[in-house]
Amino acid sequence: MVSSTLLRFIYPPPESVFLTAMSMVSIVSLVIAGLMEISGSSMMHYSKIFNTSKKNVKSKMIEFSGRNGMLLAYFPAFVAAVAALALMQNQGLRFTLLTSAVAVHFFKRLFEVLFIHKYSGSMPLDTVIIISGSYFLFAVSVIYSQHLAAEFKEPIIDLKHAGTATFLVGITGNFYHHYLLSKLRKEGEKQYKIPQGGLFHLVICPHYLFEITGFIGISCISQTVYALSFTFGSSAYLTGRSYATRKWYLSKFKDFPKDIKALIPFVF
Incomplete structure (x- = not known):
């Protein structure tokens, strides 16, 4: 049960099996992923850390360029947020602020992928699917949770x-x-710097x-x-x-x- 003190700050949890499961999955999976990063056994096969520590491992998995992989990872979540803004109107200021924040968050990521970040590695298909699915579920879940919260008192x-x-x-x-x-790094440079x-x-x-x-x-x-x-x-x-x-x-x-x-x- 959520304590009365905590309910001064948050809405009561809705009677949704989906959101209850997603809340638990978010905590457990991300904490485990963080511990795996610390132990050096990350499942996310991208970034300089992975590419350096696993450089001798050859993958048979389909791979995307780093830029294309990250575009595919962020795009579904961005579409979900924009669709919610367009289709779920008159939901109140809080809902609009929340959905707009999610849309801006993923728009910024897409903008950075296209115009800011420089990529020297690749991303295997399984990593793209995991990241894309995770962010899409986050966008859908947080927006749906806000929608259900409307039935409760602020x-x-x-x-x-x-x-x-x-x-x-x-x-x-x-x-x-x-x-x-x-x-x-300037154009053509590949070495890492502090x-x-x-x-x-x-x-x-x-x-x-x-x-x-x-x-x-x-x-x-x-x-x-x-x-x-x-x-x-x-x-x-x-x-x-x-x-x-x-x-x-x-x-x-x-x-x-x-x-x-x-x-x-x-x-x-």
């Missing part, structure tokens, strides 16, 4: 405006640090820190159990991934500053 403590501001801070900071990463600028002098993954901030903003806009569950799970996964990223930089660069943390300045 939480006593309204966080949607604070959540909108938090989301904007998160998505802006994430985009800025992705832009800095994209400028590390990131500079922004918060990179404090943590090696400020883009993950701001991504978590963005998801916290979405949770505050939504104030539903599912959104909170996904944010918790995503935070656990990105924490594990940031730990693995810092470990990779320490192994590849002898001059990597030891005082640069993984995710949280001065702490972790």
